[in-house]
Amino acid sequence: MVKRTSFEGDSCPIARSLDALGDWWSLLIIREALFGLRRFGEFQSKLGMAKNILSVRLRALVDHGILATAPASDGSAYQEYVLTPKGRGTFPILVALRQWSEEFDDHPEEIATILVDREKGRPVKKLEMRAEDGRLLTPADTTLKLRPARRRRATG
């Protein structure tokens, strides 16, 4: 088969995330959902994407447990797409993407918005990698370890 490769069975957690989020639209749909959008038409007009693609993406996000369908909150018979906790858990990913753009984009003057904390109105701090004891870590300070195989009961 000449199918688009899926990373579903991959053992790398990054690949597994990308299997759910790694296309052009999913993270933008999630971004809008975090911003409060819920209805098919809202996503479609805000993102300006084709409705068939949106339809496929929404279904995939629901299948992945990132969005869930719910009866419309305005009393109409239509349904809404709302983020699950798993969906809201992508927030750090979006923040990381945003901060990367803010720091490295070739044309930062074209960036229209800043993420600020609601209380003070000041920009959110840059995400930091820290060790358990609080030390600041660079990529070079980290390494990958094999996850210990989880034994069921006292089998071994």
Add this chain to the structure above:
Amino acid sequence: MVKRTSFEGDSCPIARSLDALGDWWSLLIIREALFGLRRFGEFQSKLGMAKNILSVRLRALVDHGILATAPASDGSAYQEYVLTPKGRGTFPILVALRQWSEEFDDHPEEIATILVDREKGRPVKKLEMRAEDGRLLTPADTTLKLRPARRRRATG
């Protein structure tokens, strides 16, 4: 045109990031590069991807300033692909993707590796969103603000 939509001119920094990183392979190539891979053949065999796709992706990453080509460090006449600072700056994105998978994946037992701090061998702390003054922030504690238009000199 029925071209794949590009987010290059979009004013949202997330869309702009996705324009460079938002396909199935680029972040995995960067992951391997962070892990130390440098040569075309290394990427190809490690990722198991078609060589033409790898070729296109590497060129795109170089064009985006994420990778740079350099003469091979082993003295051969071949070239290597090394991360630029902009490329290394994607590390938080990869960590966020990894942690999302670790926290929400339906089959976490299939995840093979853990990111640990090299010194202590202990897992890296979960990325946190914090305000300038250090308060821990949830998505609901944040909001978007329009970036003040940057005036050149004292034009206004």
Add this chain to the structure above:
DNA sequence: CCAGTTAGTTGCATGATGAAACTAAGTTGC
């Protein structure tokens, strides 16, 4: 200088994407 390796490119089949048209419920005006 010949065999094998490295780093690609080309060709072709197939899958994904996108615009527009189409459909079918649900809602509104009267």
Add this chain to the structure above:
DNA sequence: GCAACTTAGTTTCATCATGCAACTAACTGG
């Protein structure tokens, strides 16, 4: 209660992207 409109999709078809395999050409090792 029904015609007109809105919402939420699905279908169709052209085009783009992806993936495999085969091909090419430069480099390397003996």
